[in-house]
Amino acid sequence: MQKRVNNLPSYGPELDIMWNKERESFSTKIIVLDDDPTGVQTVHGIPVFTDWNIETIEEVFKEERQLVFILTNSRAFSVLETTQVHTDIAQRIAQVSERLGQPYLLVSRGDSTLRGHYPLETEILKETIEKQSTLRFDGEILLPFFKEGGRETIDDVHYVKQGDKYIPAGETEFAKDRMFGFSNSNLRDWIEEKTNGVFKRASVQSITLDELRALDIDAIVEKLMHLKNFEKLIVNAVTEEDVKAFSIALLRAIKSGKIYLYRTAASFTKVIGDISSKPYLEAKDLLHEDSPYGGLVVIGSHVQKSTDQLNRLKEKESLHFIEFACNLVVENNLFNEEIKRVQHEVNAKISEGTTVVVYTSRERLDLGEGRGEEELALSVKISNAVTQFVNQCHPQPRFVIAKGGITSSDVGTIGLKVKKAEVLGQIAPGVPVWKTGEESVFPEIPYVIFPGNVGEVDTLKEVVEKLQ
Numbered sequence: 001m002q003k004r005v006n007n008l009p010s011y012g013p014e015l016d017i018m019w020n021k022e023r024e025s026f027s028t029k030i031i032v033l034d035d036d037p038t039g040v041q042t043v044h045g046i047p048v049f050t051d052w053n054i055e056t057i058e059e060v061f062k063e064e065r066q067l068v069f070i071l072t073n074s075r076a077f078s079v080l081e082t083t084q085v086h087t088d089i090a091q092r093i094a095q096v097s098e099r100l101g102q103p104y105l106l107v108s109r110g111d112s113t114l115r116g117h118y119p120l121e122t123e124i125l126k127e128t129i130e131k132q133s134t135l136r137f138d139g140e141i142l143l144p145f146f147k148e149g150g151r152e153t154i155d156d157v158h159y160v161k162q163g164d165k166y167i168p169a170g171e172t173e174f175a176k177d178r179m180f181g182f183s184n185s186n187l188r189d190w191i192e193e194k195t196n197g198v199f200k201r202a203s204v205q206s207i208t209l210d211e212l213r214a215l216d217i218d219a220i221v222e223k224l225m226h227l228k229n230f231e232k233l234i235v236n237a238v239t240e241e242d243v244k245a246f247s248i249a250l251l252r253a254i255k256s257g258k259i260y261l262y263r264t265a266a267s268f269t270k271v272i273g274d275i276s277s278k279p280y281l282e283a284k285d286l287l288h289e290d291s292p293y294g295g296l297v298v299i300g301s302h303v304q305k306s307t308d309q310l311n312r313l314k315e316k317e318s319l320h321f322i323e324f325a326c327n328l329v330v331e332n333n334l335f336n337e338e339i340k341r342v343q344h345e346v347n348a349k350i351s352e353g354t355t356v357v358v359y360t361s362r363e364r365l366d367l368g369e370g371r372g373e374e375e376l377a378l379s380v381k382i383s384n385a386v387t388q389f390v391n392q393c394h395p396q397p398r399f400v401i402a403k404g405g406i407t408s409s410d411v412g413t414i415g416l417k418v419k420k421a422e423v424l425g426q427i428a429p430g431v432p433v434w435k436t437g438e439e440s441v442f443p444e445i446p447y448v449i450f451p452g453n454v455g456e457v458d459t460l461k462e463v464v465e466k467l468q
Contacts, residue, residue: 036405067273139227148430301404301452390415
């Protein structure tokens with residue numbers, strides 16, 4: 001189903017004039033909780049923390065940069081784990097904020113294809129912070145627009161670009177996710193579906209594209225000011241300028257005393273953080289030392305886009321490909337032998353100066369109905385093995401690329417043991433690069449975080465070619 005074409009007026013210079021005037025007086029700390037590492041796919045020059053102990057939360061507030069990310073990786077968690085993690089984070093943020101007398105704006109960055117623990121995460125944040133402090137949240141802003149990934153919201157319907165068409169999100173493979181599936185593409189209906197009817201579609205407000213393009217800021221502010229009891233507000237958007245127009249009104253409402261939580265994709269964090277656009281990174285920006293060794297590419301994502309990109313990458317004869325037979329996970333001895341085989345081959349080829357691509361076998365693990373917890377436990381074993389391929393890689397590879405949100409999180413935090421990384425920018429649309437910290441097993445190498453659902457069929461191949 002193709003989205004309808006909108007003949008909307010474009011923005012003139014007035015938008016940036018209004019934005020700069022409104023934004024210059026906004027100095028509140030912006031904390032983004034990222035449910036996988038791909039949320040930094042629009043920003044650069046900002047830090048990412050990978051734990052949330054009390055010392056780290058203090059460092060977040062004391063960090064001189066206004067925008068800070070905390071990687072929770074909660075999309076890979078169970079409901080119980082997600083609840084505990086968000087309770088801990090919320091308690092510590094409320095505690096440190098009060099002690100330092102420093103206010104904050106809290107964003108729950110989720111998937112632009114609408115997967116993830118929603119509404120659980122923002123509900124836990126709201127309830128915990130309100131119990132821990134005097135803050136009371138008036139409403140929740142939902143803004144899943146993400147330009148680089150081809151995710152647009154029009155007339156409250158969220159679309160995902162596939163090829164040259166825009167498909168309603170509820171009709172995509174992402175809506176069939178075994179843990180986070182949904183049926184509705186209209187965000188009003190999606191909210192009712194996800195909240196099990198607690199918030200009815202009729203109670204959901206929205207900001208229209210017509211209001212944004214007309215720069216009818218007063219009308220948008222009025223809608224924001226009327227939110228109460230954690231009511232939901234959808235923001236339609238097809239460009240970053242739409243997000244900026246909305247954010248002008250949002251900052252006015254915040255300055256009038258309103259408090260919101262945010263469930264958004266990556267574009268909102270760039271805009272509200274006032275992060276400039278930057279050219280895509282080249283090899284010269286990332287590889288500063290001549291290394292005789294190869295790079296390491298790890299592909300765990302099973303979405304069709306990842307498989308298509310892997311198949312195109314296989315056309316490069318200069319790379320060495322290793323299929324990790326992860327379905328052997330049900331047989332301990334065979335699985336352990338497979339891990340040893342892959343690790344030996346990885347190390348040998350990288351030592352020779354060859355870039356290695358390790359990919360999990362493409363068949364999904366399926367134990368049958370009612371065995372989801374067992375599948376999850378086995379998936380963790382597979383993920384641990386994949387991260388070991390990175391952690392136990394000798395010698396140090398020239399670069400590391402991880403394909404897939406959960407894969408890239410585990411590779412970053414467990415494989416590379418990163419505690420704090422710097423986001424250097426993007427190497428391709430929606431594909432961020434970290435510079436690993438000194439504490440990492442491979443300090444200060446480029447680590448490319450490649451979302452499973454991002455890019456065209458050639459994008460992964462182009463990124464590898466660029467780094468080679």
